[in-house]
Amino acid sequence: MPRLVELIVEADEKSKQMLEEARKKAREIVEEAERKAREIVEEAERSAETMVLGTDIDEIVEKEVKRITEEMKERLARIEEAAKKNFDKVVEVVLREVILGEGGKS
Amino acid sequence: MKEESPKRGEITEMIESILEVSRRKADEIIAQAKEQASKIVEEAERRANRIVEAKRKEIERKVKDEVAKKSSTVEIRIRREILMMQKRYLDLLFDKVREKLSLVAEGKLSGWDYEEILSHYTREAAKAIGTNKLYIWGRKKDLPILRKVADRLSKEMKVDLRVDEGRSAFIIGGIIARDEKDSLRFYNTFDGRLVDYREKNEPKVIDLLFGRE
Numbered sequence: 001m002p003r004l005v006e007l008i009v010e011a012d013e014k015s016k017q018m019l020e021e022a023r024k025k026a027r028e029i030v031e032e033a034e035r036k037a038r039e040i041v042e043e044a045e046r047s048a049e050t051m052v053l054g055t056d057i058d059e060i061v062e063k064e065v066k067r068i069t070e071e072m073k074e075r076l077a078r079i080e081e082a083a084k085k086n087f088d089k090v091v092e093v094v095l096r097e098v099i100l101g102e103g104g105k106s
Numbered sequence: 107m108k109e110e111s112p113k114r115g116e117i118t119e120m121i122e123s124i125l126e127v128s129r130r131k132a133d134e135i136i137a138q139a140k141e142q143a144s145k146i147v148e149e150a151e152r153r154a155n156r157i158v159e160a161k162r163k164e165i166e167r168k169v170k171d172e173v174a175k176k177s178s179t180v181e182i183r184i185r186r187e188i189l190m191m192q193k194r195y196l197d198l199l200f201d202k203v204r205e206k207l208s209l210v211a212e213g214k215l216s217g218w219d220y221e222e223i224l225s226h227y228t229r230e231a232a233k234a235i236g237t238n239k240l241y242i243w244g245r246k247k248d249l250p251i252l253r254k255v256a257d258r259l260s261k262e263m264k265v266d267l268r269v270d271e272g273r274s275a276f277i278i279g280g281i282i283a284r285d286e287k288d289s290l291r292f293y294n295t296f297d298g299r300l301v302d303y304r305e306k307n308e309p310k311v312i313d314l315l316f317g318r319e
Binding site: 008016026027038040041044051052075079080087089091094097099 | 125142160177188191281
């Protein structure tokens with residue numbers, strides 16, 4: 001009987017030890033995850049900061065405004081081109097309508 | 107001695123069972139820790155994405171606001187240039203029409219019969235005034251044509267239509283008509299028709315000239 005008790009106590013000890021090790025390992029796993037999480041967030045904050053520092057807002061704005069300006073100038077040129085092209089034809093239409101009335105038969 | 111062997115087997119089994127339970131529990135603890143760790147990392151990644159995304163949006167908003175502010179100034183300036191250009195072309199166009207009207211009045215533009223035009227204008231004036239006797243006048247140099255027109259229309263319309271020889275007008279072309287007492291007048295001149303046409307039709311002419319955008 002003493003041998004039996006001894007064996008059970010030994011198994012119990014082993015069992016406690018096993019659980020203790022598992023808890024320790026679990027704590028380490030969670031701590032490692034928390035460390036990794038902190039790193040991820042810190043890296044994101046650094047990256048956001050770099051994004052701000054690395055973004056030349058003035059340059060982007062300048063480029064965009066330049067693009068809009070070019071677009072408007074092209075529109076202006078297109079309109080002027082149309083006016084040059086249509087000028088003589090419209091003179092004839094207006095002349096006719098002034099003399100004869102609108103629809104050309106006053 | 108014979109009875110001890112099975113007991114030992116039972117004890118071994120019992121001990122093994124205790125250890126197995128502990129092993130399972132230990133595995134469970136580790137599994138839970140791994141799951142928790144995975145959730146912690148996932149949450150951190152989500153937070154990191156939110157941080158970067160928020161910053162990106164902030165930059166985009168800043169750029170958008172600045173662009174809107176600066177480009178509206180450019181747009182206003184170019185819109186003003188477009189309007190000025192439209193006015194310049196309209197002025198040019200109506201000047202050109204005025205020149206052509208002068209050529210018509212001089213009989214120098216093919217396709218147009220000035221005498222026929224004056225007849226047409228006089229007919230319109232006579233109908234508008236509506237009296238039996240009326241006078242017409244125009245440019246001094248148009249007197250011979252006006253006389254011919256008056257003669258022709260007097261017969262055609264059966265009205266007493268005369269040229270007001272004492273009057274002349276500084277106009278591009280066309281006629282002015284009045285009744286006998288000069289209480290009613292009808293202006294049918296190129297000048298008046300041109301001004302009237304521009305007032306009424308400028309948007310239409312802009313469309314014809316510049317096309318619809």
